[in-house]
Amino acid sequence: xxxxxxxxxxxxxxxxxxxxxxxxxxxxxxxxxxxxxxxxxxxxxxxxxxxxxxxxxxxxxxxxxxxxxxxxxxxxxxxxxxxxxxxxxxxxxxxxxxxxxxxxxxxxxxxxxxxxxxxxxxxxxxxxxxxxxxxxxxxxxxxxxxxxxxxxxxxxxxxxxxxxxxxxxxxxxxxxxxxxxxxxxxxxxxxxxxxxxxxxxxxxxxxxxx
Numbered sequence: 315x316x317x318x319x320x321x322x323x324x325x326x327x328x329x330x331x332x333x334x335x336x337x338x339x340x341x342x343x344x345x346x347x348x349x350x351x352x353x354x355x356x357x358x359x360x361x362x363x364x365x366x367x368x369x370x371x372x373x374x375x376x377x378x379x380x381x382x383x384x385x386x387x388x389x390x391x392x393x394x395x396x397x398x399x400x401x402x403x404x405x406x407x408x409x410x411x412x413x414x415x416x417x418x419x420x421x422x423x424x425x426x427x428x429x430x431x432x433x434x435x436x437x438x439x440x441x442x443x444x445x446x447x448x449x450x451x452x453x454x455x456x457x458x459x460x461x462x463x464x465x466x467x468x469x470x471x472x473x474x475x476x477x478x479x480x481x482x483x484x485x486x487x488x489x490x491x492x493x494x495x496x497x498x499x500x501x502x503x504x505x506x507x508x509x510x511x512x513x514x515x516x517x518x519x520x521x522x523x524x
Contacts, residue, residue, distance in 0.1 A: 317364070318364065330412065341371065373423040429456075459490065462493075467496065
């Protein structure tokens with residue numbers, strides 16, 4: 315298998331697998347309690363970002379000026395998609411029925427993979443995502459993708475305009491996007507998790523389609 319640090323928690327048969335993508339400095343198990351809350355009966359898989367910057371794990375690198383390294387983003391996204399395909403074989407799940415749970419850095423790479431047409435998964439809960447690149451695919455059908463994304467008005471990392479751009483890109487790509495916006499910062503709140511839980515149940519994608 316492609317070199318990767320992963321975690322796995324089995325679930326009940328018939329339930330879609332949840333893929334956990336952590337925030338900056340996180341690990342493959344950081345989002346397990348949230349994944350258990352959102353999808354208690356689902357198997358859970360975590361993949362740790364393989365890059366380390368300033369002793370913090372990440373899914374892609376930054377430039378010296380603090381901007382996003384788009385070359386690193388492209389390379390690491392391809393790596394992540396390869397790892398997902400290999401885990402799908404190992405744990406016998408369909409990548410198209412995977413539910414992605416991403417926070418911050420992990421949400422960003424998940425969003426990028428969807429909007430550039432690289433991802434096979436079609437359902438994502440993205441906690442505090444942001445736009446990294448305007449490389450949006452408009453020549454492929456993304457209408458079957460469902461994304462729930464959250465934003466805090468007080469977020470010092472993700473601006474209101476950036477989140478607005480993210481929503482606009484989804485609209486352009488005909489993606490079914492549901493947003494949760496509240497008077498909070500970059501931290502995850504109980505209210506947004508409850509909203510995400512309700513949304514996920516409503517998608518009917520927690521169960522595997524036979």
